[in-house]
Amino acid sequence: MRLSLTLFAGLLAAHTTLAAPFTDEILSQGQQLRQHAMASNRAWNLLESLTTEVGPRLPGTEADRRAVAWAKAKLNTLGFDRVYLEPVTVPHWHRGQASARITTPFPQSMVVTALGNTVGTDPAGVEAEVVAFNTLEDLKQADPEQVMGKIVFINHRMERYKDGRGYSPVVKARGRGAVEAAKKGAVAMLLRSVGTDSHRFAHTGMMRYQEGIAQIPAAALSNPDADQLERLLKRGEPVRFNLKLSSETRREQISYNVVAEITGSTHPEQVVLIGAHLDSWDEGTGALDDGAGVAIVTAAAKHIIERNLKPKRTVRVVLFAAEEIGLIGAKAYKAAHLDRLDSLYIAAEADFGAGPIYRLDSRVNEAALETMDEVARQLAPLGVERGHNHSWGGPDVSILPDEGVPVAGLSMDGSDYFDVHHTMDDTLDKVDPDALRQSSAVYTLYTWLMANAEQSLRPIPLPQE
């Protein structure tokens, strides 16, 4: 289907310029933009500013409010046509203190971090024997007698891949482990960190409770601590563990999706959305997750402004609130704009570190594949290749295709992303300035082309599987 359409388009192109996805002028302006972006420190400077002047920015906290203020002020200085806030009601989970230790047979402290949304423990901690499972599935299969009254340890090690596909098989245990453990009478759930590093940083991230199932405390052990616990358990004697968490859920707060636009010159009502999330976990400064994304998409739009170029469609930068605790800002965005989502020409999100970007995926009508293929050809000098047409778009954007919104996925090399993801160690020094610059250049050119493409991208194909 795709091949024949491309062939048809090729034949058509021989007869009429109308069939070309982009005018020569747009392509030429795009390549100038690419060069401009590849000489720009804009993304780095934005990221340096956000991580230094705001730092960690957990939804619902005072730092979250400072992040919103930072974003609004910063976008206002950059020359956008419009900068505005859209309110989002966000939960406020408070981490508090976490401590943990083996009490017998070999007393020693352990590095843990509370999982997002967990309840706390008694001030004296919860203490019990540890029972280990290799996977969430093994826990589900276990005899409840084995688990009753114990602390469940899910010892599932994440594997490293460029595309981060080691994440999804393991992260289920983070979200669901406490519920499955509580169903069998466990008193707490410990998780081997969902991360690819071997440093004593535990990886936090969201966990969930289920109506009618006891809410037990849930924490992650750093990978070296999980190794240590595994070694202790292998010795065959019962291992007792004490976990103290002073985490709690506090009152809901108002946060904001922060939006900035370059108004389209020809089709202002059609919108090319490029997003990232402004919030971060609270232990690092959210440099890779997702300060980098904020910097990449903001710089992309700014590069267009700097070159005095006027896109035909509106370019909309959305810095989503509260992604980390359940796409709260994205869901609020979708709900608030539900009757106007057909104004979205295409949406994409940068939320996988600093790059570099190596592939363009998409989810557009098959008749419009030549547009996306041409975008990929234009991105080729930056090292980007053409990918598939069943992109999910990225976390916040992932809920839009259900409403028919076309999406693009600019895949970043995530080989090292899960070394620091959701840890104290997600700080500016982990960002490669050259990778960040390349990613921002890719978004710059992509955004320019999408804002000036000739074809409609709808209706989008149904999801695969």
Added chain:
Amino acid sequence: MRLSLTLFAGLLAAHTTLAAPFTDEILSQGQQLRQHAMASNRAWNLLESLTTEVGPRLPGTEADRRAVAWAKAKLNTLGFDRVYLEPVTVPHWHRGQASARITTPFPQSMVVTALGNTVGTDPAGVEAEVVAFNTLEDLKQADPEQVMGKIVFINHRMERYKDGRGYSPVVKARGRGAVEAAKKGAVAMLLRSVGTDSHRFAHTGMMRYQEGIAQIPAAALSNPDADQLERLLKRGEPVRFNLKLSSETRREQISYNVVAEITGSTHPEQVVLIGAHLDSWDEGTGALDDGAGVAIVTAAAKHIIERNLKPKRTVRVVLFAAEEIGLIGAKAYKAAHLDRLDSLYIAAEADFGAGPIYRLDSRVNEAALETMDEVARQLAPLGVERGHNHSWGGPDVSILPDEGVPVAGLSMDGSDYFDVHHTMDDTLDKVDPDALRQSSAVYTLYTWLMANAEQSLRPIPLPQE
């Protein structure tokens, strides 16, 4: 001098076997030992046991007592002729909790660790404006008015070298920074971590006070936090910092140098000492510092026992107490043995991680250089080259040459050592089993040769410089 002696020895060797530093049998047994050691997991198993079953072992703590008990029990199982303890009175410094934050202009928490021996702060912390210096020397030169009432930040970055020579220029500020800051009226001293990594682990280590100078609290910032503080200061506004430490010095305790011997068959009164320190800092499990050393020297002796070989001299493994807080065990050892130090044929210490070992240095009489040169030739198949003859021997052993004791230095590749040195991240996963095995094989062969060498190594040359 050295060349001509070697030449002379070579000429002599042509005429008489008496001049050979080792008999052929000893050399042949040594090479068999090398092969045996290179197939052994002994060092790894010892290290795994110590770091798992004891973990962190700060002098004076309950864990320190467990470490001594572990060592005694373990050495007893290994078939040494004698295992005994020598008491050492050790200070007991208690770390307590550390926390720190920027209060203005951009509030955020900072990762710090208390420096060993520091006093604590008020429960509310000490809070003041930060004044930064690039080096201890710059602080010494500073106008006291600049420093009075402030928190001094010494921002001296350590450089990475194979031989660790980046350490000594920076570590002076750790030991002496608080005194120099207090002399000018500072209220606390913050140090950029003495470490080569860029992770949010602060590096602890010993600091000192001086009689008559106010005792101000002293802590290290992780390198990323020091970077962050540097960026905040560059913005030009006053930066206020709050540091809370609940550290305190507690009552002295009794710890022990743990000693194990293979009695010499011909010269039992002559001793080849191989040492390491049993204690560790309290945040990691002391895998590289100095569990690896403990494992390397213990396995070296055990390899000789396993092969049923009888060294002519006594092989003495000394696991020193309380090295980290000022060579306390080594000083006690020297004091207790002062009238018998001439029984030490040669001493060496493994305290620079897990290896690999790349060079043999020595400090022996020049007439005995041919012995050390031959040891190096025997070690060559393990990748060891011959170094110089002004070795210091290693921390604990460094105080022995002043009493005329010959020493050897088996230099380890320390390129990565200061990434984890004195941090929470000094754990078993950081140890390369192959490097550890090679180091242990080097010590095995070295120890065998020294215990059977023909020449006297005394008197040793005076220190250079």
